[in-house]
Amino acid sequence: MARSYATVGQMLTYAVDRSMSSPDLEASAEQHTRVEVILRNMLEFVLMSPRSRDAFLHTIARTDHTTGSIVASPRLRRVSPDLLAEMLPTSSESDDSASLAVALRVGGPFSTKELRAMRGALGTSPHHLLLAVSRRSDYSDLDGQVPEGVVVTSWRRLGRRMPKADPGHAHLWATIGEVGENAGRPLVQFPVEPKRLLTKTRTAREFRAHLDVLHQASRTVLGASPRFSTRRGQTEAHLQAGVSRTRTGLEFSEVEHGSPVHLVRTGSTPIPLGIGLLESEEELDAARERLAVLDRRSAWRSENSGLPDLGELIGTAASPEVEGARLLLWAIFNPLLLRDCGFDLAAARRQPALSSTTLSLRLQRRGDDSGTLYRIWVGGDRDWSNLIPRVTREASTDRSEETYAVAPRKSQSTADFVWEVHRALRSLTIV
Known part of the structure; x- marks a missing residue:
C-alpha cells in the first residue's frame, strides 16, 4: 500500500495544538500527564482513517x-x-452495541x-470493551490479573504490530509506539563526563561531606x-528521612x-538547609547551632506550620561537580529504569540506611521467589576516593556474595554508563 499524505510532522502538530487546550494539563503539570495527553491526540489523528481504525480494532x-x-476525551474523573x-452492532438484528474505551499510561x-473500575464505569453490558496501553515493563505485571472485558497491550507491541497491519501509516504508528514506550522514562543523558565526575578523589570527598x-x-x-x-509510583530516586504527607523531613x-x-x-516547595561544605571549626559550630535551633523548635514539622527561614549559607557552596555526580548516581538508582531491567525496590524495612561509609539501594528481582537480594552501592570506606558504583548479589543459602565495580570509560556518555551499570546488575542473576 502506498504511503499516505499524513506525516509525522502533521500528527505531532495536531497533537500539540489539541493538547494545549486540554483541561488535563490545567489540573496537572506532571510530565507523564503531558505525554499521555499528547499521545491521546496522536492516536485520535491516525485513527481518523477508517482503514487505520479497522486495523487497530482487529490487531x-x-x-x-x-x-x-474514536475521539480523544479529557479525564474528567x-x-x-x-x-x-x-x-x-454486528448486524441489524443483534443488540450488541457497546462502547470502546482506550486508557493510556506512560507513568507507571x-x-x-x-482497570476493573474503569471497565465498570462503561456500564453493565458485557459487550463494553476497555483497551489499556502501557509500557512493556508495566504491562507484564498484569499477567493473569486482567479483568473481564479488558484488553491490555504495550506501546512496544503497538509500535511493532500496527506498521504491519496498517502499512500506509507505518511511520505514524512507529512514532506513537516509540514515544509511548520511551517518553515516560527518566532523562539520563546529561552534559557531563562520567569518568571525570566519578573517579576524582576531590569530588568524591566533597560529595561524601x-x-x-x-x-x-x-x-x-x-x-x-x-x-x-x-x-x-516514584519516578526518581529520593534519599530522605522523615518525609510524609503530613510531616516535613530532609x-x-x-x-x-x-x-x-x-x-x-509533600506538596510544598523544598527549602535548602543552608549548610554547605564545612571546612573550619567556626563553620562546624554554626552548623551545629542551626540544627540545634531546628531541633528545639520542632513545630515546623507539622502540616500546618510554616517552614522556617534558615538564613544565609553556612560553609562553602556545593561545586557543579557535586550536582553532576548526584544527577548521574540518581539515574543509576532510578526506580523506573531499574524496573525496566527487571528489578523492584526491596521493602522499606530492608533498605540500608545511609552510613558513614556507604550509600546503597537494595533490590529484588521481579518474579524471583528465592528471596535473593541485590544492591547498588557507592563508597565502602570512611574516606571516599571515588564514586564508582558497585553492584552486589547478596549471599543466599546456595550462592555466595558476588560484587562487580563498574568504572566509566573515557568519553562514555551518561546514558551508556547508566545502561552498563544496570547490565552488570542483570548479569548477577545468571546462574
Missing part, C-alpha cells in the same frame, strides 16, 4: 466490531478513559483495581537515618543556593 483491541470515530468510541502500571551533613541533620533533628524511599536533592540538603514536605 490491538482484538475485536471484530467496527466503530464510529479518575475512571475516565483517554479515547472513546461507539462499537456498532495500571493496577487490576483501576554533603552526605554527612544530611546524615547529621537527620540524626539531630529527626532522630532517624536517611535511606532511599520505596514509595509506590532530602538530598538538586543543589540550590549552594546546598543539596533540603527541608521537604
Whole structure:
C-alpha cells in the first residue's frame, strides 16, 4: 500500500495544538500527564482513517466490531478513559452495541483495581470493551490479573504490530509506539563526563561531606537515618528521612543556593538547609547551632506550620561537580529504569540506611521467589576516593556474595554508563 499524505510532522502538530487546550494539563503539570495527553491526540489523528481504525480494532483491541470515530476525551474523573468510541452492532438484528474505551499510561502500571473500575464505569453490558496501553515493563505485571472485558497491550507491541497491519501509516504508528514506550522514562543523558565526575578523589570527598551533613541533620533533628524511599509510583530516586504527607523531613536533592540538603514536605516547595561544605571549626559550630535551633523548635514539622527561614549559607557552596555526580548516581538508582531491567525496590524495612561509609539501594528481582537480594552501592570506606558504583548479589543459602565495580570509560556518555551499570546488575542473576 502506498504511503499516505499524513506525516509525522502533521500528527505531532495536531497533537500539540489539541493538547494545549486540554483541561488535563490545567489540573496537572506532571510530565507523564503531558505525554499521555499528547499521545491521546496522536492516536485520535491516525485513527481518523477508517482503514487505520479497522486495523487497530482487529490487531490491538482484538475485536471484530467496527466503530464510529474514536475521539480523544479529557479525564474528567479518575475512571475516565483517554479515547472513546461507539462499537456498532454486528448486524441489524443483534443488540450488541457497546462502547470502546482506550486508557493510556506512560507513568507507571495500571493496577487490576483501576482497570476493573474503569471497565465498570462503561456500564453493565458485557459487550463494553476497555483497551489499556502501557509500557512493556508495566504491562507484564498484569499477567493473569486482567479483568473481564479488558484488553491490555504495550506501546512496544503497538509500535511493532500496527506498521504491519496498517502499512500506509507505518511511520505514524512507529512514532506513537516509540514515544509511548520511551517518553515516560527518566532523562539520563546529561552534559557531563562520567569518568571525570566519578573517579576524582576531590569530588568524591566533597560529595561524601554533603552526605554527612544530611546524615547529621537527620540524626539531630529527626532522630532517624536517611535511606532511599520505596514509595509506590516514584519516578526518581529520593534519599530522605522523615518525609510524609503530613510531616516535613530532609532530602538530598538538586543543589540550590549552594546546598543539596533540603527541608521537604509533600506538596510544598523544598527549602535548602543552608549548610554547605564545612571546612573550619567556626563553620562546624554554626552548623551545629542551626540544627540545634531546628531541633528545639520542632513545630515546623507539622502540616500546618510554616517552614522556617534558615538564613544565609553556612560553609562553602556545593561545586557543579557535586550536582553532576548526584544527577548521574540518581539515574543509576532510578526506580523506573531499574524496573525496566527487571528489578523492584526491596521493602522499606530492608533498605540500608545511609552510613558513614556507604550509600546503597537494595533490590529484588521481579518474579524471583528465592528471596535473593541485590544492591547498588557507592563508597565502602570512611574516606571516599571515588564514586564508582558497585553492584552486589547478596549471599543466599546456595550462592555466595558476588560484587562487580563498574568504572566509566573515557568519553562514555551518561546514558551508556547508566545502561552498563544496570547490565552488570542483570548479569548477577545468571546462574
